Amino acid sequence: MEKKDHIISILVYNKPDVLARIAGTLGGKGYNIDSLCVNTTTQKDISKIVMTTCGSQATVTRIENQLQRLVDVISVEDLTNVESIHREMVLVRLNWTAQNTEAVKNAIDANKWKIVVSGDAFVIIEITGDKTQIDFALARLEPHGIADVTRTGLVALKLED
C-alpha cells in the first residue's frame, strides 16, 4: 500500500509520563515518529500532541487504534485528509560575512521573515510556514552559511469541528 505522511492529533490527560507512553507504544510496535509537538490546551489538565508519521493507511489506522487503547489518551484524529492549517517554525542563526549580508537581508525582506535578534556579528531569523515553506527557507539560506538551526514539529488545527 502507498506510504504517505500523516498528521495525527491526540488529546491526552496531562500526566507526567503520558508522552513516554505514546512514544513507547509507537516505538515498541515499530512505528516511527517523524515530528512531534506537545503543549497544554486551554484546560491545563489536558494536552494536545500533534505528531507526523509516515506509513500506509492501514499502518496509520493501526497506530490510531494502539494509541486509543492508552488509558490517558482522550481522542486520536488523523488530520491528513481533514481541512486543516499546518505550521512549523524554525529559528536560524547566521553569522554575517562580507559576502552574505546583502543577499540575506534581501531574502528576509522578500519573504517577509522576521528578525528576532540582530547584532554586529550575527542574526537570528524566525520563519513560520508549512513544511514546504520551511524547507524552501532553509534551502534559500543554506548557501549563506547557517551557524545553527532549531526546527519545531508540525502543529495543525482543523478549520471546523
Add this chain to the structure above:
Amino acid sequence: MKLKGTQVLLEVLKEEQVEIIFGYPGGAVLDIYDELYKSDFKHILVRHEQGAVHAADGYARATGKVGVCLVTSGPGATNTVTGIATANMDSIPLVVFTGQVPTGLIGNDAFQECDITGITRPCTKHNFLVRNIEELATTIKEAFHIARSGRPGPVLVDLPKNVMAAQIDYDPAAVRIRNHEALYKPAPKKMANVLEMLTRAQKPLIMTGGGVILGRAAEELTRLARRYRVPVTGTLMGLGSFPGSDPLWLGMLGMHGTYYANMAVSTCDLLLAVGVRFDDRVTGTIDTFAPNAKIVHIDIDPSSINKNVTVDLPIIGDTKAALTDLLRFLEEHHYEPDDAARQNWLAEIDDWREKVPLTYCQNGEVIKPQFVIQTLHKLTGGDALITTEVGQNQMWTAQFFGFDRPNSFITSGGLGTMGFGLPAAIGVKSAFPDRQVVDIAGDGSIQMNIQELATAAQYNIAVKVVLLNNGYLGMVRQWQELFYEKRYSHTDMTYAPDFVKLAEAFGVAGLRATKPGEVADVLRQGLAMDKPVLMDFRVSREECVYPMVHPGESISQMALGTREMIN
C-alpha cells in the same frame, strides 16, 4: 476518618472485595505488611515474586475477578515483570502493588530503587506511581476499574514508602474515578449483515477465543452454535468456552490443532470469529488462512480488528452483548439454516474427523504422555481445574483434555511462560479449595518455579502436579528433531532432581509411575490425597506433539507424525 496510607490501601481493597493477596514482603513495604499483620486479610506468602503474580493470575482466570499481589521495591518489583507480561498478553485483570523508595529518594539510585513504572509500561494495561497521599485512594480504585473494564489487563501501582506512612482524612464517598468502560453500541445493520451472510453461507464455522471466556459469553456462544448447528473450533485461550464433549466441537485449530478443525477453517465459507486476535500460531501463513471465507470478527478491542487478518465485517464490542444481540436478531428474523447444506457440511467435517482423528499409540512398556492426560480426564470426570506449564505438556493437554466449561483451563497462551502452571494452580486452588486443581507440567517448566511447592505445603493448598517427565525440553527438542536434524542442542535435561524426593523435601507427597499399568493407580492415589502431591510420570522420551503445522506453512498442510503429510 484519619487514616495512614497503609490503612487507606487495606480499606480500598476491602471496598473492592479483595479476598486474597499473593505477596512477598521487603523493606519498602514493611509498613503495609505491618498493617496486614493487624488485619484479617488473607495473604499467601509465595517463595518468589514471579510466583505471586502467576498465582494472582490463576486466581483471576478461574474466578473472573481481579487478582491482587503485593511485593517490595527494586528486585521484588522486577521479579514480577514476567508474570505481568504473561497476564498482559492474555488480557487477565490484575492489580500489582509494588513498594517504592520514598518520593524524595526517587531518581537517586537509592537502595532497592528501580523505575518499575518505566519498566512495565509496555507490559501493563496501565500503571501508576502514587506521588502523594491525596491521590492514593482514587488511584487504587481506578487501578481496579481499569484492570477489569473493557479488554481487561494488569495494572501496576507503585507505592512510595513515605506516601504509605502519611496520614489523610479518608472519605470513601468522596473518591471519584474516570470511566474506562468500552462502549458497545448495538448495530442492527451489522446484525442484518451477519444474518445475510449466515443465510448465504453453505459452510459456516465459529471460532471461539479467550474473549468469550473473559466476556462471560460462553453460554451465548454455545446457544448460538447449537441452535443453528454451526460447528465450533477454538483457540488455546478459547478452550472451555464451548463444551469439548459436544459433537459440534472440532477441537483447537492452528499449529497443533486437529486436522479436522484446520480443514474446516480452510474450507469454510463463513468464519464467525469471536473474542480472538488471530495469533500467528493459530493462522499459519496469513494469506492462506480461511481463504474461502467471509470473516465476521467480534472483539472488544478495535486494535485487534484487521491487525493480522483482514476481516469482512468487524463488530466492536463486548462478546456477551454482541452475541446476545445477534441471537435476538436471528430469532426475530426467523433465521433457519438450510438443512441439507448444513447436513453436508457436518458430514464433510466428520469425514475429516474419521480420516485423521486425534490419536496416539499407547503400547509397550513406556508411558505415553497423552495416555496420562486421558486417564486424568477419565478419573476426574473432566471436572478438574487444569493449569499447564508451556510446551508439549500444554499442547497435549489442549488436545486431549476435553474442556467442557469456561475458566477451567488455565494456561499461558500469548506469552508462553514456562513456570506458570504451579503458582497458577496455587492461585486457582486458593479460590476453589473444594475443587480438584491439577497442574499438568513438564520436567523443564516445573523447575522454573518449583520453589512454590513450599507455598503449597505451608498453607496445605492441595494442588496436584502431574509431571510428564521425559528428561527433555520436549517442545524445543521436537523442533530440533524436525528442523535441525536431531541436533539436540542443550535440551537434554536428564540431569534433574529426584522429583519424588524433592517433593518430600518440600513437605509435599511424591509419587511415581514408570509403566503404563501404574498410571491410573498413581493418579487415583494422588488425586485422593488431601494435600499437595507431585506425581512423577516417566514418559516416552521422544514423543512428539502431532498433528503439526510446520512454521511458515498453511494450516491446511499438516504433518501427522508417523503417517504421511496430508494436504
